[in-house]
Amino acid sequence: MAERILIVEDEKSIARVLELELKFEGYETGVAHTGAEGLIQFREQDWDLILLDLMLPEIHGLDVLKRIRSSDAVIPVVLLTAKNEVKDKVAGLDLGANDYVTKPFEIEELLARIRACLRLSNGNRNSALHRFHELEMNESTRDVKRNGRLIELTPREFALLLYLIKNPQQVLSHEQVLNAVWGYDYYGDTNVIDVYIRYLRRKVDTGESSTYIQTVRGVGYVLKEHDNEAEK
Template identity: 60%
Template structure:
């Protein structure tokens, strides 16, 4: 049984491979990316328990990847990998929501110890408050269970991610571009039709069978979730 799923975003392939081998030996499931754009897309398309993120990346920088992740996800622990003399990067990273940083070169045993600490802290945080709610609609982030009026609602992974983003920004009007960027990632840039399609899917499952709709269209702007 996997101890958790970890994403490694590191452009130096030898370092990424070394971290991957050590983590898999310790019983973790891993995925790797070598550019910021690829890493962000992977993070947004799958569920990860922890992210190891190099600051110096081609394309999107590690700090920009972190900023975009933290705009929608405050829970997943992020450990930055920084160069020895890059104090501004460390400070900026912590300000943007990184949980920890390791300075290169580092001992793999220390990285493993920090991963254990942050995964333990994360599981505690989710256990303390796994529920998101609006009216009689409840979502448990830990079990990914969605219920309304005590009825279980089955959602696909993408529908679930869209609902989570709407719930975390309820009572705010969200443009199609915002939803596309934060739920689908930049691979879908410009294809806002996909947002309308998935909003329709969600509406059919969350609102259609019930008397009170929560998902509202704001004409010419986008969508919002509100009572």
């Protein structure tokens, strides 16, 4: 299946050239001419890479990038910048852009940068897939499934389950879980872990023949299969 690239560029002549060149290279494309339109297309469709101009009407490119990164930390974003936008280039990279090209650019250079970003992204996608028996987590798409059943998790629940699935069969102490998921500077109630463990059990284990999320009393937590049927 062809990889899909969203072009967010207000200069229609440049957007058209990019669209034609990318289609000639075998990519599927979408085009948006404002920051607001770019965000709408980003949210409503699946893309493999975004070409993002910085000087956009309605919403500046850096604000578009910030909103993209707030919901998707993985999708490659290549900035299209002017020569005198050094501060914006730096800000864009700090906000999570993968690369940039300066206008006017050679199309061959842009295509090479796109290919490099897509190769890296595809490698990251493959390494971001985690499995434990029937449980599957995709770190890139944030999909969680058990036996093909899609499980909806909050960001904190996702982070907690991800930490468990990256360390299967290992008993993780309260301190380890708290530091990894809530951070070293967390000073709230440590019982919060027990609360979220219950949330995860309800969503992941309820109704299944075996449970995965176990509490080791007085020690911590472990992702380990426990056969409920064997106890009957």
